[in-house]
Amino acid sequence: MNIFDFYNGHTKVYGIIGNPIEHSFSPVLQNTILQKMEFNGVYVPFRVDEKDIKKAVEGLYALGFEGINVTVPHKISVMDCLCDIDDTAQKVGAVNTLKRTENGFKGYNTDILGLKKSFAINKIDVKGKKTMLLGAGGAANSAAVLLSQLGAEKIVFVNRTKEKAEALRNHISSFYTGKTDVISFDDIYTYEKPEIVVNATSVGMGEGVWESPVKDSSFFEGVEAVFDVIYIPWETKLLNDAKKYCCKCVNGFDMLIYQGIASYEIWHDTYMDDNTAVEIKDALSEYFLKGGKR
Ligand code: NAP
Secondary structure (H helix, E strand, O other): HEEEEEEEEOOEEEEEEEEEOOOOHHHHHHHHHHHOOOEEEEEEEOOHHHHHHHHHHHHHOOOOOOOOEEOOOOHHHHHHOOOOEOHHHHHHHOEEEEEEEOOEEEOOOOHHHHHHHHHHHOOEEEEEEEEEEEOOOOOHHHHHHHHHHHHOOOEEOHHHHHHHHHHHHHHHOOOOOEEEEEHHHHOOOOOOOOOEEOOOOOEEHHHHHHOOOOOOOOOHHOEEEEEEEOOOOOOHHHHHHHHHOOOEEEOHHHHHHHHHHHHHHHHHHOOHHHHHHHHHHHHHHHHOOOOOOO
């Protein structure tokens, strides 16, 4: 690739807004995708204060940005700044991808698409299965909608703050006809054994890197598959514990990569073939595991 072929008057501009933003892997991910696809575009991070979200979205539109990713804490508040929101994003109640249209930006949720793709390539089949969802925040919302869409037989919601789990269950029950329940973390050991467990809490990353929301690892005995949305560290304590009981264990890295690819596909009205996607994923996982600078 020659720099003279890029970053000229025809360069299309993309970006991500969040606060903080320095930790985001998306600039590396999206610029890798743009280069791989030989597309004349660039993707840049912007730290945007919560009070400035409307001004920021209007400004990005005025400047001609083609597509924007949105991360914490703006995924819900940005919904008030859009001309349209796709149905799945409405169901999830959060938007992480904005696509330029004639009238403004349209919002999508690709976290759920990334999770769906990760389930598919890692052969986690939830159809007709008893599932347990740990957490009731943004990632859990996406996971809950996906579990319902994929035809889980039952979703058991578990969260430290039980009211949030109740609220999520009530929301999902408005379109999901499978069984649901809400229990506390203390109850998971005596409750009917789930076949699939999804951890969508943030426990196990950052300062709590040696922690797991599941205190007694024997809980994993007899569980078929465990998915953890976290990808830093690569293997959380929860996944490490589950692995000892021969569960299929999948971390959040594929979800991360495929939510990014899904954003690219939405912005470009295209479909990326599996081989190209795997090449991008392999390049990034190598970079990532070497502790690449984000
Ligand atoms: P969030 O909205 O802040 O939700 C955090 C969740 O974790 C809540 O359910 C919270 O429970 C729970 N939690 C936090 N500390 C806890 C503790 N000490 N004990 C028990 N539960 C605790 O965050 P989010 O946006 O959903 O993100 C959650 C995780 O998903 C993060 O690690 C994020 O990096 C990851 N993520 C990954 C991807 C990917 O592509 N792989 C995409 C999105 C997010 P309370 O309700 O009680 O506070």
